Amino acid sequence: xxxxxxxxxxxxxxxxxxxKEYDVYYLSGYVKAFQINGDGEPVLLYxxxxxxxxxxxxxxxxxxxxxxxxxxxxxxxxYDYTTPYGYxxxxxxxxxxxxxxxxxxxxxxxxxxxxxxxxxxxLLGNQAxxxxxxxxxxxxxxVAIDTTSAEIIxxxxxxxxRNMVRKAQKSGLKSYWTLxxxxxxxxxxxxxxxxxxxxxxxxxxxxxxxxxxxxxDLKYHAMWFYTKAEKEIAAISIFLFANGKMHYHLSAxxxxxxxxxxxxxxxxxxxxWAAENGYGTLHLGGGLGAACDNLxxxxxxxNRQPDYDFYLGKRxxxxxxxxELVDYRRKDDNFDTQSSFFPLYRA
Numbered sequence: 001x002x003x004x005x006x007x008x009x010x011x012x013x014x015x016x017x018x019x020k021e022y023d024v025y026y027l028s029g030y031v032k033a034f035q036i037n038g039d040g041e042p043v044l045l046y047x048x049x050x051x052x053x054x055x056x057x058x059x060x061x062x063x064x065x066x067x068x069x070x071x072x073x074x075x076x077x078x079y080d081y082t083t084p085y086g087y088x089x090x091x092x093x094x095x096x097x098x099x100x101x102x103x104x105x106x107x108x109x110x111x112x113x114x115x116x117x118x119x120x121x122x123l124l125g126n127q128a129x130x131x132x133x134x135x136x137x138x139x140x141x142x143v144a145i146d147t148t149s150a151e152i153i154x155x156x157x158x159x160x161x162r163n164m165v166r167k168a169q170k171s172g173l174k175s176y177w178t179l180x181x182x183x184x185x186x187x188x189x190x191x192x193x194x195x196x197x198x199x200x201x202x203x204x205x206x207x208x209x210x211x212x213x214x215x216x217d218l219k220y221h222a223m224w225f226y227t228k229a230e231k232e233i234a235a236i237s238i239f240l241f242a243n244g245k246m247h248y249h250l251s252a253x254x255x256x257x258x259x260x261x262x263x264x265x266x267x268x269x270x271x272x273w274a275a276e277n278g279y280g281t282l283h284l285g286g287g288l289g290a291a292c293d294n295l296x297x298x299x300x301x302x303n304r305q306p307d308y309d310f311y312l313g314k315r316x317x318x319x320x321x322x323x324e325l326v327d328y329r330r331k332d333d334n335f336d337t338q339s340s341f342f343p344l345y346r347a
Contacts, residue, residue, distance in 0.1 A: 001107040004044040006032055012044045019055060019093060021124055024242035025086045026057050029217035034059065034084050037210050042084065047103060052094040056104075059084050063114065063325070066346060072328045078321060080343060081108075081116035086247075089120040089313060092129045101132050108317040115322055115343040118313035123245060123283055127311040134313035140290030141307035143299040145267075145282040147246070147274035161264060161301035168227070168265035173234060173257075175227045175269035183224045184211040187236050190252035197255075214238065222249075225270045227262035235262035239270055246270070246279040267302060286310055314342045 004012045009028040016026045024030055031042035040061040047054040059082050064075035083089065092100075108116070118134060120127040122142045127134075146152050154162065188208065195204050214222050218240065226236040234257035238249040248270070253263055267284070274282045284303075287296030290310050300307070316322045325345035329335050341347035 001103050002046045002048075004046060006035065006042055015044065015046055015055060016057075019053070019091045021091055021126075022243055023087075023121065023124070023245050024218070024221050024240045024247065025084065025088050025121070026055065026091070027218070027221065027242065029213075029219075029221065030086075030240070031057060031059070031084045032217045033210050033213035036213050037206060039084070040082075045104075045107075047100050049103075050097045050099045052092065052097045052100055054090050054092045054100055056090045057084060057088050058082065058116070060113075063345075068329065068332065069325060069345065073325070078112050078114050078318075078325075080114050080346075083117070083119040086249075087119050087121040087123075089118045089124075089126045090130050090133070091124070091126060096129055096132075104133065105317060112318070112321075114316070114318045114325070116313075116315045116317070117342050118315075120311040120313060122308035122310045123281060125309075127313060130313065134315045136311050136313050139310050139312050140286055140292065141296070142286040142290070142310050143284045143296070143303050143307055145271050145274075145284065145302050146280070146305060147271050147282045148280050150272055150275055153268070153271045153275060156302070156304045157268075158301040158304065164261040164264040164301075165268045168261040171229070171260045173227050173229055173260060173262055173265050175225060175266050177223050177225045177270075177273060179215070179219070179223050181212065181215045183226070183236065184208060184215065186233055187211065187224070187238070187250075187252065190233070190236060190254060191250060194252045225266050225273075227266045227269075229257050229260065229262065232257075234260065235266050237263070237266055237270070241274070241279055244278065244280050246274045246282045248282065248284045271302075283308075312342075316343075 006028055012028040016022050035042050040059040043058050043060050045056045060079050062075055063069055063078045063080060064073040127136050146156060192205055221242050222240050224236060225239055227234050235253035237251035240247045240249050271282050284299040287293040329345050339347040
């Protein structure tokens with residue numbers, strides 16, 4: 001088991017791109033933004049042996065820096081792994097071997113990795129390859145548009161969604177795309193206002209350096225799509241793309257224009273761009289927390305075909321330490337011992 005840090009980004013990306021099914025979430029430029037955001041230390045784990053190759057991209061978090069455990073655990077004492085914001089999990093080529101499972105578990109224990117939580121990639125279905133490594137749970141569904149052609153895109157829209165796209169067009173809305181860094185300011189304005197309305201957690205208020213990293217470190221894998229009403233931007237989104245797959249990443253709109261369906265038009269135009277540029281799938285994701293909510297229903301209107309299952313993976317490598325951390329958290333008056341959150345000591 002070899003580890004590669006962002007200090008060797010060229011080697012990182014060379015290894016990732018050597019895997020047939022890689023996606024943008026595995027690239028060094030993607031995870032760098034989340035290191036800037038304070039999520040933790042990105043690490044590429046690379047295994048090769050006995051006819052098996054495997055990679056896993058993780059964020060290594062120092063448990064001692066978690067405020068609710070900082071008085072119990074010293075910094076640089078224990079760690080845990082999580083998938084970077086988005087999707088990931090092991091990519092494996094060849095036959096999954098006991099050596100991979102054994103080496104990975106031993107590596108984590110010897111490096112004081114207490115636990116790991118994985119958000120598997122719905123389009124890749126890579127949870128099926130690691131039956132012996134993680135406990136898994138299906139959280140819900142995600143939606144993707146088949147973007148192999150303009151005809152298929154339109155055919156798979158619901159009739160209501162087609163009408164919304166037509167409505168936006170008749171209202172005079174126009175959609176555009178750009179790589180321009182100057183779009184950061186308008187996006188932050190609209191996105192933060194959306195987070196305010198949704199009473200989002202502090203984590204989701206990304207700062208300017210985060211967006212600068214996406215624009216510059218993912219220079220050939222990210223772009224803005226936006227819809228304008230006369231001279232004002234009505235809706236704007238960040239899309240990511242690599243290796244035949246495109247992703248609806250972050251999005252915002254002005255409330256006064258929502259009746260004109262600017263985001264419906266934006267997603268339609270983005271799906272056409274995907275088709276024209278060889279990206280056969282545009283992944284929209286699911287509802288909040290993978291729930292079948294209004295957000296999911298909005299996305300589902302873009303695809304009549306079956307959805308993709310979204311799985312979470314869990315693994316405890318150092319059971320005694322895990323239980324000690326949970327026992328300490330039980331001292332908190334508002335700690336919910338029945339919470340399904342994982343790892344429980346971060347609930």
